[in-house]
Amino acid sequence: MKRTVKRLLSLVAVGAMGFSMVGCSSEGENGKVVVYNWGDYIDPEVNDLFTQETGIKVVYSDYANNEEMYASVEPGNVSYDVIFPSDYMIEKMINNDMLQKLDFSKIPNYANIDEQFKNLPYDPNNEYSIPYMWGTMGIVYNKTMVTEPVDSWDILWDSKYDDQIFMYDSERDSIMVALKKLGYSMNTRDKAQLEEAKQLLIEQAPLVLAYVGDEGKNKMINGEAALMLAWSGDAMVMLQENPDLAYVIPKEGSNWFVDGMVMSKDAANVEQAYQYMNFLCRPDIAAKNAEYIGYSTPISAARELLPEEIKNSEVAYPDPSILKKDNMEMFNDPSDIISLYSSIWTEVKASN
Amino acid sequence: MNRKSLAYPYMIWAGIFIIVPLVLIVYFSFFVDGQFTLANYTKFIEDYYIAAMVRSIGFAFVSTAICLLLAYPLAMILAGKEMSNKSIILLLVILPMWMNSLLRTYAWANLLENNGVINNLLNAMGLPSVKFLYGNGGVIFGMVYNFFPFMVLPIYNALAKIDHKLIEASYDLGANKWTTFKKVTLPLSMPGIVTGIIMVFMPSLTTFLITRLLGGGKVMLIGNIIEEQFTRTGDMGFGSAVSMILMIIVLITLGIMSRKGALDEEGGLF
Numbered sequence: 001m002k003r004t005v006k007r008l009l010s011l012v013a014v015g016a017m018g019f020s021m022v023g024c025s026s027e028g029e030n031g032k033v034v035v036y037n038w039g040d041y042i043d044p045e046v047n048d049l050f051t052q053e054t055g056i057k058v059v060y061s062d063y064a065n066n067e068e069m070y071a072s073v074e075p076g077n078v079s080y081d082v083i084f085p086s087d088y089m090i091e092k093m094i095n096n097d098m099l100q101k102l103d104f105s106k107i108p109n110y111a112n113i114d115e116q117f118k119n120l121p122y123d124p125n126n127e128y129s130i131p132y133m134w135g136t137m138g139i140v141y142n143k144t145m146v147t148e149p150v151d152s153w154d155i156l157w158d159s160k161y162d163d164q165i166f167m168y169d170s171e172r173d174s175i176m177v178a179l180k181k182l183g184y185s186m187n188t189r190d191k192a193q194l195e196e197a198k199q200l201l202i203e204q205a206p207l208v209l210a211y212v213g214d215e216g217k218n219k220m221i222n223g224e225a226a227l228m229l230a231w232s233g234d235a236m237v238m239l240q241e242n243p244d245l246a247y248v249i250p251k252e253g254s255n256w257f258v259d260g261m262v263m264s265k266d267a268a269n270v271e272q273a274y275q276y277m278n279f280l281c282r283p284d285i286a287a288k289n290a291e292y293i294g295y296s297t298p299i300s301a302a303r304e305l306l307p308e309e310i311k312n313s314e315v316a317y318p319d320p321s322i323l324k325k326d327n328m329e330m331f332n333d334p335s336d337i338i339s340l341y342s343s344i345w346t347e348v349k350a351s352n
Numbered sequence: 353m354n355r356k357s358l359a360y361p362y363m364i365w366a367g368i369f370i371i372v373p374l375v376l377i378v379y380f381s382f383f384v385d386g387q388f389t390l391a392n393y394t395k396f397i398e399d400y401y402i403a404a405m406v407r408s409i410g411f412a413f414v415s416t417a418i419c420l421l422l423a424y425p426l427a428m429i430l431a432g433k434e435m436s437n438k439s440i441i442l443l444l445v446i447l448p449m450w451m452n453s454l455l456r457t458y459a460w461a462n463l464l465e466n467n468g469v470i471n472n473l474l475n476a477m478g479l480p481s482v483k484f485l486y487g488n489g490g491v492i493f494g495m496v497y498n499f500f501p502f503m504v505l506p507i508y509n510a511l512a513k514i515d516h517k518l519i520e521a522s523y524d525l526g527a528n529k530w531t532t533f534k535k536v537t538l539p540l541s542m543p544g545i546v547t548g549i550i551m552v553f554m555p556s557l558t559t560f561l562i563t564r565l566l567g568g569g570k571v572m573l574i575g576n577i578i579e580e581q582f583t584r585t586g587d588m589g590f591g592s593a594v595s596m597i598l599m600i601i602v603l604i605t606l607g608i609m610s611r612k613g614a615l616d617e618e619g620g621l622f
Contacts, residue, residue: 210568342585350400
């Protein structure tokens with residue numbers, strides 16, 4: 001009996017130590033805001049500026065993709081105040097009742113956001129989210145290795161470029177490309193269409209040099225491959241580093257996305273979170289971020305503040321008519337299809 | 353305070369960070385939304401998952417064999433009496449372990465690229481480029497490179513403990529070098545070999561990082577499938593089930609190894 005008590009006591013002691021460590025993180029004079037953002041998705045100076053201006057400490061951590069973010073937010077062990085999910089993930093979090101409705105009277109700078117980025121399908125009445133950045137998906141290619149004009153996804157299936165193609169190690173984006181090439185909606189739930197997409201990706205696998213993650217950017221800059229599937233923001237960074245590279249949105253259409261700011265249901269620092277969101281919507285701050293990370297700001301006033309070469313870039317700010325085309329789509333909440341996607345992808349990658 | 357109580361900190365540690373997660377994995381693999389089910393396990397019976405498992409075992413086997421073939425002679429040389437500066441060589445084997453294996457693997461990824469340092473050197477010497485990465489070769493290389501020290505050290509340890517008089521006795525009784533090796537040195541170093549095999553085979557079987565960085569994401573091993581379930585698909589149940597299957601395979605391997613009777617002897621791991 002005595003032994004058990006001893007053991008229990010030591011357990012409690014260890015637990016208490018753990019809690020006290022959580023409790024001792026310091027706060028700014030006006031409290032803190034707990035922010036969870038994509039890696040490399042903010043100009044680091046911005047958080048310091050915010051603390052200087054408001055006296056609110058920013059507790060900042062980052063994630064590599066939406067799914068990773070969801071997996072750590074969902075159990076609710078850590079309560080984040082401001083999170084930056086993409087469109088389809090916002091929809092999923094709304095559906096799962098993880099977000100709180102925003103009080104837009106506390107975010108006066110919301111008025112700066114362009115109308116075309118409001119009331120998008122993932123948040124139809126714009127109650128939960130504020131657009132932060134947006135972008136498109138397309139092909140980055142090296143003009144010294146690809147001399148023909150690039151305007152179609154077909155080139156990623158051209159055997160001329162055997163071992164010269166980088167794809168993303170992401171089922172969602174790869175299946176999107178295959179579906180678009182076939183002329184289907186990328187949000188299809190039709191099993192036969194997805195089967196066709198799978199066969200197409202299996203057919204492509206021998207031509208692919210690698211399925212890359214973030215390391216692909218540097219490899220492409222070094223001329224390791226001729227073609228790569230890429231987001232426009234990453235393309236901006238690559239094009240700046242290597243002028244031989246170019247970016248194109250294929251004519252069959254593609255994915256365009258918006259990453260938003262949301263407040264989680266169990267946010268502990270609501271007032272500070274509003275101040276933080278409002279701060280990021282200020283044109284000078286939005287411009288600072290857009291210039292640093294390469295993605296496109298949904299705030300025209302911020303775009304005006306950007307250097308000429310970014311402001312007028314066809315990569316970051318394609319002609320508005322392109323986004324209006326029917327074949328440019330956003331992802332829906334994929335919860336119902338995710339396990340099929342995952343098994344398609346495993347099968348594709350295991351095929352060679 | 354008796355001596356036993358000194359073990360409490362570790363027991364608490366093990367309880368929180370080993371036993372509890374293990375129980376959670378078992379739970380997640382059998383229960384979906386609180387209902388008992390075998391669905392996570394039946395999902396695994398799909399030819400591409402089985403193929404990934406078989407491939408993983410094959411890769412781990414090959415890399416363990418290469419490590420053993422490279423490490424044994426080195427360990428023998430190191431343990432030999434006539435080696436004068438063996439501590440330097442031993443240090444060179446251990447030295448890379450001072451740096452994080454992720455960084456080292458990243459470094460190799462850069463060196464071995466089609467456009468990387470080594471291929472540029474080859475081209476400068478007028479030799480054709482070699483495709484090192486983006487396939488099975490790169491993955492096996494990464495495994496051998498990363499886990500080689502785990503093979504050398506236990507074998508060296510076992511060999512260094514062998515009483516040299518036994519070898520001399522063998523020569524005195526008329527055995528030649530090969531017979532002495534076969535009948536004396538090899539059996540006595542068995543515990544080290546078994547430990548080395550376990551220390552290399554297990555991480556090779558479960559790695560996902562090396563496949564990712566040196567295989568160009570084109571090689572799907574079982575570790576990658578598990579990683580994907582947790583970080584991307586968010587299917588903790590299936591990920592846990594695959595982890596369980598993998599653990600069972602590791603247990604069987606350990607069982608076979610301990611049958612060899614080497615695990616409880618000197619130089620052994622357990």
